Amino acid sequence: MKKSEQLINQDSQYFAKPGRIKYYPLAISHGYGATLVDVDGNTYIDLLASASSQNVGHAPKQVTEAIKSQVDKFIHYTPAYMYHEPLVKLSKKLCEIAPGNYEKRVLFGLSGSDANDGIVKLSRAYTGRPYIISFVNAYHGSTYGSLSMSAISLNMRKKYGPMLPGFYHIPFPDKYRGMFGSPNVNTVEEYLAPLKEMFEKYVPAEEVACIVIETIQGDGGLLEPVEGYFEALQDLCKSHGILLAVDDIQQGLGRTGKWSSVTHYNIEPDLITFGKSLAGGLPMSAIVGRAEIMDTLDAPAHLFTTGANPVSCEAALATISMIEDENLLQGSTDKGAYVRQRMDQWKERFESVGDVRGKGLSIGIDIVSDKKNKTRDGEAALKICNRCFDNGVVIIAVAENVLRFQPPLVITYEELDTALNILESAIEDLESGKLNDYDIAGQGW
């Protein structure tokens, strides 16, 4: 029996079901750059980057050295009671790189989910208003606050409701499909109409604390907004005294070619959350926002015993330095443009590729069974993923049918070429009926 098979069998005896979405039997031994090595010695090009938490790649020396050096000094002392330098240095750095031309403050947590809970607390406290609005298809995390904000899967609702009160969801201004899956894209005004109706009939705008957006809906299928929507939304927020918050947990820190994905739009959110790649994969999240909002609550309203861990802080400082030293923001933009030169042709060449979209190295490939109607083909997407896996490339499908192309930003051009060759031939094989034998039952979201 292969080592990975043994390990996976053991895993199923001890690790509970809600903690993993099943794709492939990949048991990781170690990694470097954009390469993963499994426990049987097979290597893979990683196009998932641990759900975008490895933007600087696997085990980069700059980050591992920083971690080792801090571990020998002290592993942790809780910021709930005392002070330490790594926290101060990281807070200062985050205030510098986060968007927003205003005085900022930072709060730390352990995962993106808790940072989004912080948005709920801070915006409710600052405005004195109860309601939070976010988007259908959003994924904001797994705690009750971030679950209540999310609207992507019934598995995140069934059996453990009710969610927190006071949350509403509006359609995401998808620039590929229109509302309710229509092949016709809606205008900014049409996308704003449900929100305006809400304000007229059942949610008083003056009682809304905050609207939370993902600039590109990540797990929702790498959805990009129609042009001008976020700007119009911000105007609406301003006119009603509603705060605007951006969850940049997946799209931030170089994923789209910028420190923050917000920079692609003409908006200035009041609060922004980071996580995932922030500490190179160590548990860490941060809320960065306007000082007067961030200071609105009193301790211990948002603190975590092991939050702002100095090891994670040093890992984060090293991650940010590495992005700077290796010019990875530009790298993400350039490599994104490089792969798009080829992928964009797939829209013409393949019947099954309905759309290719995204920014930098945050790209979605929308697999369809009918291009005109933009009919999602989740089975085909998973078959492509399985073929890629068999040929040494790790890629998953989200939102049923969207291939999620988010490699570590350090991926080389050679690796990109290899991955694109494998991906392209998997799509060819799909279209010539060679992938029919893949059994995809039980896989995916």
Ligand SMILES: Cc1ncc(COP(=O)(O)O)c(C=O)c1O
């Ligand atoms: C946009 C977004 N927000 C929040 C989260 C939750 O982060 P975490 O799983 O670290 O709690 C995720 C995770 O996938 C995410 O993609």
